[in-house]
Amino acid sequence: MQESRRVLVVEDEPVINQTVSDRLTAEGYEVVRAWDGPGAVAADAEHEPDLVVLDVMLPGYDGHEVCRRIQARRPVPVLMLTARDDESDVLVGLGVGADDYLTKPFRMRELVARVAVLLRRVERAAELAERRPAELGGLRVDAAARRVWLSAGTGWEEVRLTPTEFDLLLCLAAEPGTVVSRDRLMAEVWGWPGASATRAVDSQVKGLRAKVGADRIRTVHGVGYAFEVTA
Structure with missing residues (x-):
C-alpha cells in the first residue's frame, strides 16, 4: 500500500x-x-x-x-x-x-x-532513481536527486531550482537542440494536455534562464524553446 x-x-x-x-x-x-x-x-x-x-x-x-x-x-x-x-x-x-x-x-x-x-x-x-548524473556543456543534472550544478572555475556550484523549473529543464535537456512547443511543455511538465497558458510557461522559462544561463535556452518565437549545449 x-x-x-x-x-x-x-x-x-x-x-x-x-x-x-x-x-x-x-x-x-x-x-x-x-x-x-x-x-x-x-x-x-x-x-x-x-x-x-x-x-x-x-x-x-x-x-x-x-x-x-x-x-x-x-x-x-x-x-x-x-x-x-x-x-x-x-x-x-x-x-x-x-x-x-x-x-x-x-x-x-x-x-x-x-x-x-x-x-x-x-x-x-x-x-528516475537509476539514472546517473549527466553533464551537458558545463551543466550537471542529477535526475534521481533532482539537483543541478553549474561549472564554476575548478569546481561545481549547485543551483537551487523549484520543482517546476527542474521538470522544465529535464524536458528541454532530454533532446538538446530540439524545439519543444509550449503545448508539449504544458502537457509534459504541468500535466495539462491541451491547456493554453503560455504566460505560465514563459514565466518559468524566464526564471530557469536566470539560474542556468540565458544562452542555454533558445526561444523559437511562436513555437517554444530549445535547450542548447554551450561550450
Missing part, C-alpha cells in the same frame, strides 16, 4: 481552510494546517509536506514571502490560491517558486485534480 502523501493547507479563512482540509483528507491525504505566514513556514519545517496549498493573502507575511522562504529551504510543489484573476499576481507567484495556481472561487474537484498532478512529479523522481 502506497504511503499517504502529506499536504500543508495554508489559508486564513477558517471555512475555506476546513473545507479544503476535509476534502483532501477524504481523498486519502494526510493534512497539516496553518492560518498565517509564520505558522506556514514553521509547519513546513516541522512536517516537511509533499505539497503546499498556499493562499496569497495571509496575516504575518503574504503567500509570496511564504513561498520564497519554503523554497529557499527545500524544493516542494506549491499550489497558490488567489482571490484575484490578475495576470501580474499569477506571474509573481510563479516567479517566487509556485508551481500552479487557482483563482477563488474554485471547484473542489479541480483543486484535488491539480494536487494529484503536482504530486505525480514526486513519483516521477522515484522512477
Whole structure:
C-alpha cells in the first residue's frame, strides 16, 4: 500500500481552510494546517509536506514571502490560491517558486485534480532513481536527486531550482537542440494536455534562464524553446 502523501493547507479563512482540509483528507491525504505566514513556514519545517496549498493573502507575511522562504529551504510543489484573476499576481507567484495556481472561487474537484498532478512529479523522481548524473556543456543534472550544478572555475556550484523549473529543464535537456512547443511543455511538465497558458510557461522559462544561463535556452518565437549545449 502506497504511503499517504502529506499536504500543508495554508489559508486564513477558517471555512475555506476546513473545507479544503476535509476534502483532501477524504481523498486519502494526510493534512497539516496553518492560518498565517509564520505558522506556514514553521509547519513546513516541522512536517516537511509533499505539497503546499498556499493562499496569497495571509496575516504575518503574504503567500509570496511564504513561498520564497519554503523554497529557499527545500524544493516542494506549491499550489497558490488567489482571490484575484490578475495576470501580474499569477506571474509573481510563479516567479517566487509556485508551481500552479487557482483563482477563488474554485471547484473542489479541480483543486484535488491539480494536487494529484503536482504530486505525480514526486513519483516521477522515484522512477528516475537509476539514472546517473549527466553533464551537458558545463551543466550537471542529477535526475534521481533532482539537483543541478553549474561549472564554476575548478569546481561545481549547485543551483537551487523549484520543482517546476527542474521538470522544465529535464524536458528541454532530454533532446538538446530540439524545439519543444509550449503545448508539449504544458502537457509534459504541468500535466495539462491541451491547456493554453503560455504566460505560465514563459514565466518559468524566464526564471530557469536566470539560474542556468540565458544562452542555454533558445526561444523559437511562436513555437517554444530549445535547450542548447554551450561550450
